[in-house]
Amino acid sequence: MPLTFAFPDLPRPPTQLAPLVASNDAPDKTESALTRAHIQQLESQLALLEEPLTLLRRRQADLLASVETHRRILCPIRRCPPEILSHIFSFAVESTFHFNDISEVAAPMSDLAPWVLPRVCRRWADIALATTSLWTLVFLDLDRLGEEGAVRMVDLLHQRSRNMPLTVKIYCEQDEVRSHRVLDSALAHVERWQNVDLYLKLPLFLRLATVRDRFSSLTTLTMSLDVLDLEDLEDDLDLRVDPDFWNTFAIAPKLTALCASFWNNDNLLPSPFTLPWAQLTRLSTTFTTDTEVLRVLEKLSNIVDCRLEFSSRDFDTAPNSSLTITLPHLRSLLLQIETISPSSAPPDRSTGSGRPKRLPSLLDNLSTPSLQSLTTYHTADAATILALIARSGCMHTLQKLRLHTPSLHANSVLDILQKVPHLSVLNVGDLNGVLLPGWTTSTMPLIPEFIHGFTREWRSVSVQGGRERKLKAQIVDSTYNVDVSEQLAELEKDGLFIELSSRTYFRPLITDSFQ
Template sequence: MTFTFTFSLPEPPIPPDHLVDLLNSNALPSSIESRHTISYIDELESQISMLDKATEPIQLRRAELMQTIKTYKAILSPIRCIPFEILGEIFYLVVWETFHSYPRLPVTQHAPWLFTRVSRRWSAVALGTPKLWSMILVDEGYRGQLPLTELCLARSRNVPLNVKILYRRQHNAHVVEVLDVLLSLSDRWRTAELMVESLSATTCKLLQRLTRIHGLSNLKTLVIDLDTPDQDSGLDAAFWNIFAVAPQLTSLEACFWDDRSLRRAPFSFPWHQLTRVRTTAASNTQALSLLGKLPNIVECKIGFDKLKVLSAHSRVIHLPYLRTLVLQLQDDSGDGLVEYKKHTSLLDFLETPRLQSLTTHEIADEDDVTSLITRSDCAATLTSFRFHLSSIDQEKVLELVLETLPHLTLLRVEDFDGGLLPRTPMEEPAFVRVFVEEWVAGQAASPLRQSLHVRLVDGQLEDGKVRLSTFADDSLFITVSSTPHWPSVIADDFHYVDDRISSRYSSQSDDVE
């Protein structure tokens, strides 16, 4: 269909001759000439308004056509070409991220429920992908979740379940109803997360209900974050014994504000099955005892409050499969160092022949690290090293990195008490200068060495008092920072971010860890 728009426009007004003459000069207009100029401009603006009004239907029609084009372009969208199964996998990644980021209630405002309201195809994909509905959140603050939970269980069919129980203050009947439904299907649990903010007589009833679990044949990951029940409640042993019959359990994350729960965990707990552990402990002695129960561990992160004198006759623990080790003193007040002696580092009693990533936080010095590497013969496998300590021995660090670890690609050295960097204004750090010189010399002798990213942090350094420098060449990237980081097993889950420098010559930025 063809649309015809017809309108007539008057001829543009002709300016008076005296205004044309005035325009071609730089003379000051008289009051009469000023009024004539304003009158002429008003007439021109009137015609512009007339044109705008005349073309308004055309602009409206153009906007309608553009919107129609945009609407029909959706037919050609590449997302329509994605097969049903791949779209389901994309949806699953979204649901997984949503589930682990503690979404705001109600849950129906988030994935996977949202996918059912976009289009018929998306709804069909969401309803036809059972694992999207396998992540069940039990939250005391959300009433009416029983029918939603039952609907999720029906849509998840028989796939393994990921169950997260958040319990904060009170014992609510609707939580009990949902929990009873899930307990009847405990043989389908793949991941169980229990987070209890504070323990009381009512919250203990929740834990007692959990002891009614009949089977955990599919459980692989256990996450526990809770206060410790009363020692006399008799609940500890019953609680831990639940998981003694979990034949597939390989991952444990146990964070206790009071560590007595882990100490009283029965020996029947399947420690030998675990390949991934993140937990808190009372001291380095308890951490060493725990490591002795983990012969098949691959990733281990332990935070403890006290450094005690370890017996020189403690047995050496062989961990043949360990790839990642994080050992951290959690007490940042300094009290944990009272009983610390240099020769009693926990590292002195470990053998880790396949270690790839090591993080130590106030629990060892340079000699302890070198001893571990030499004794375990893991110099060829270690690629990431984060070293948090007071009073850094710069020469030993240089020797360790440049001579002992040929395949290191990521190094972080953080000195909490200061001394790593100079205090002279605008002076280039001597440690950086020597590091660069020796690195360049080493590269000349062995040019096949991999690139190394280095982050140096001086906890007592003030911005602007020295030159915060950045060095970069083809194989070495060094950034000097004054932003300290106090990691915590409980607070930030050890979510370290690789200190990669995004560009060849980067500017100083805040630590992103």
């Protein structure tokens, strides 16, 4: 029904008020009475307009709502091809699955992608259910999942993903849990597990023994395990560990990447599992001693990316000097000691030449002809690295070098700069203040002599080869307390980017992964 309104004419003010409107004069009694009467007449007409205005505002709101409703018909996402929409859905699912802190994913799972997608509309449901890859990411937080509903959801994941390989992440912090129906439901499809991330306590981890030798599709394995004292485990929980359990991953014909950390109380441990080391191309894991590291390195004939962390050792104990392990495919190597205490720091080994005597290192037993990136945290000194480069012949392939050691000499750093012509990243950590000893603005020049020598050496080697070179260098000195960033910025025109710092970045290897 149309809305019609009759609006009365605007009341005209009395002629006596016109001079007062145009002036600042005070009205007399008659003029005041006329003014009040005119205002009352205006307000009465305003009251008459209130009802039609309310109706008009309501009609305006209805029209705006209808405009928005019909504007959705023209929304570009309606014209989006199914394959593009499917690709967008995949980002939503991956953002749910890949996260930094496992506690950030809040229950219930049914409110997260991909479960929420089919509930939007029929078209989205058809596309989501037809895109099997959306259902191949299986995240199971057993601390939060109730067994009844979650088993049904896991079964639906397996059904909707059809026979595609699965990426599985399973998490449980509870020590007393020995079995879980959700885990058993997932293990029923273990042949489809391709990328796996496991964080389980040992009693529940033992369930994997039931699927030993069935990891036929496994390519990437990430796991963290607190290897409890087995005697205490058996006494406290009345739980027996079958020795064959440690062979759970022994047969995994496609496994090429392993990221694993093992510990007991405060100590890092080597893998208690039998693993197909010779297959691995990427490895990140823990050990107790450097001797254990060497035993595994001998088996890594196909390794390309290797990151190893082991507990503190006696720096005076040298590895077997007669053993040389050649790793022909190794491109990236990181060696790190977990903790450094004053008692474990290397003794002063300065020689008469002013250079430190070489420290024993497991690098002395390696040959890495294809090495492109080397990072050492308290596991080698500059002389050891130079010897590795000369022995391996990798001076033309090495591009990134990060050296952190308390036994460092300025000339050794300059030797590295001279003998490794293709360096693009150099990170030198001198934790004992050897490079810039006692450097303060009152006792030393603004730019320390070592930096001047470093710059001169860079300029001399950068012109070799006839091509433009760039080097990003970070030099850490515990005595550094002067900001010379503006002066160092002037070197950038030569392709040299130097950063001086008093704090080194210690990378916790056991949080690393290949995901």
